[in-house]
Amino acid sequence: MAEALRAVDTGPDLSGLTSVFQPIVDLSTGAVVAHEGLTRGPTGPWRCPERIFADARSAGHLAELDEYCRVLALTTALGSGSASPSTLFLNIEPDGIPFGPPPEEAVAFLRRGGRIVLEFTERALTGDPARLQWFATRLRHVGIAVALDDVGSHPGSLALMAFLRPEVVKLDQRLVQGPLDDEVARVAAAVGAYAEQNEAVVLAEGIETLEHERRARALGATLGQGYRFGRPAALVEAAGPPPRAGTGAPVARPPEPPTRISPLAAVARVRPLHRGSVDEVRLAATMIEQRALTAEGPTVLLASMGPDGIPRGERARRFATVAEHSSLVTLFGVGTALPRGVRGAVLAPDDPLRTEWDVAVVGPHVAAALVARPCSTGEMEYTVVYDRDLVMEVARSLMSRTVPAAGVEMPGA
Template identity: 25%
Template sequence: MDALDVIMNKDKIIPYFQPIVSADTQLVIGYEVLARIELEDGVKSLGWFFKDHTIPDEYRQEVDEYVCNHALEKFLALEREAKLFINVDMNDILANDGERLIKNLKSFESKGLLLSNIVIEFTEQDFNGDFSLLKHFITYIQSLGIQLAIDDVGKVGSNLDRIALLKPNIVKVDLEFLEGDAFPQLYRDVLYSLSLLTRKIGATLMFEGVGSFNQLNYAWRNGGRYYQGFYLSRPKPTFQEVDFCKDSLKKEFHHFIHYERKKIEAQLVLTEKLGQLLKNSLKKLKSFYNYDDVVMHISKELNEVSFRIYICDHDGYQQSGNAVKGENNLWRLEEGSRYKNWSWRPYFLENIVRMNYERKGLLSDLYTDIEKDEMIRTYSFPINDQLYLFVDIPYNYLFEQDGLI
């Protein structure tokens, strides 16, 4: 099928609607409009048609308006509150300053459409025009009550600074491009940044392309409020019932919460265990003046738990060498990091203050160790008001324990 076939068979083009579900109510809060064409061999997606810029602009705009208008007519007949997500190409929209889109939406407003129920969705990294004009247009449509969703955020090319300046209402992250249920750590770090960004700018984080139980769990664990994907529902020519997956989502959320509770409990148990081990180990020392002796002494007590131990002062300067576990579980002292400053690391100073205030050790989240290039956790423990012990825990130990990965 080519572009001309699509234009010649416009009467066979129909809008499909894929539901978007909210985590807080487990109900459908809106539907994304997707273009489909009904052929003899089945219903086909027209996603390729709108992404192919070798097709004349007027062809794409004609089909886009045809689908959009049919979707809006059906949406007006929907006798309940919901939002309609409409995909646009901002390059095409701003070619005439957005007047064509606004005029079309306002024509439906006169028929009873609430503009506050419309969400304009576009992909920021595909826009190649004047950013200031884009920002101005977005500010204008938001002033009309129309919401904005930025699509495909988190993929290569997304510019978080530009997204922050645009201040969308919804940030959409696609999980579909990930292979199976594998989530690379780099992508997790990007999602963490996105989660912080959406919170800062007051946007809602949405995950699309949710195609499996694990992907739904991943979206839930990473702060997603809205979910969309084949695991929940495939696009349909009709509007899915508002509570179609409420019962199943409640069951899955219960499973997620139970598992996360077990993880938190496991981390608390490890924190308590390490704290007690270190207290007992430090009591055996007659002096703390030789910091290298301290870390080598503790390494014998924590041989099964750690691969690297060192001491820093309250300003972040490392006062000892690194006690490092080598082959055959033999520990050695490495001098390279002595007197380096680690206060630049995220949460370092916050953890120092917390340890002083709470008088107990802290277990970090999972992160990638630069030297080992593997996921680890670090347990930090206050020796006194000036010195702090850091115990790096390897992935293989964490993997063997329930709830620590």
């Protein structure tokens, strides 16, 4: 951390950074259920930390500075007695995801009965969703919940939200303060559906007036944050035991176990497989991929190549077209020969996905998957799935194979 503090040669003394805390309230009762920890710099132009973070990013020390700010907020909370937040929201930069264990201050905060929610921006989700999914699993193993921040500022993240499965969805203040248009309605519908299916909490930011609060409720929010309820401020030290998290505070969901079987094997446990020709399966794959083109809203398309190998011709053009307006298109086992805008993932030599032809399309308003593999008769055994939970199991199995964390063990693996 000392290197990070020295990285900004012309900046202020970063030891002057302080933490302030903004209340988060239950919109039905007005009770404060959590606080968000925010960083402030010394007086003057460095008061807001954007410039400090920009300089640290350019110097290659953003991750260290980001971690320092989270530890500073935790240390401040731990030393504030009964004024300490019962639940603490903390931010993390998209390119500042650490690989090591949580800091001892986080462990101490959790052990005394507090809760921690780590906030990621939509930019983090769309930039590297597989790594973020992996990191979220690590967090949940130690009891830390996940929030997706600024939802609505980048509609593409709505399709990826189901992979991260955040316990808290934070609506961007534009949805609360701006005009009520079709886009706002679409975001609200997608977030509402996600929250119901995953027992997630919806939190609205930027609430400054009674009208904003009413809009937040109409959008489905149960928690609120903004100047109407309090500005970011220092905690007042007080004697006595710290408060414990109460009703309304988000709880970390149980971590998902590491994926150990292939998508087809997962489906075959609960669905019968049919037999058909390669052409029959190729037609089924085409129809699933077409759903990514015709579905309302952004989608994610994940596919292993099967007997066709590297996509060429019409299929390659279809993947490139989907990539132009989708959140993510990733092909597995194709090396570097990729259509424009499409990402690739290399498979391990013993990965059963090498013998499968799997396609999954997921979005706020669509869920469809094909799983297939060759059998001894020269035919293919396959099935098409539209049940969202089962499609997500297929999609998460595929997504887990894109995690850029070679040599790093998953908890529980």
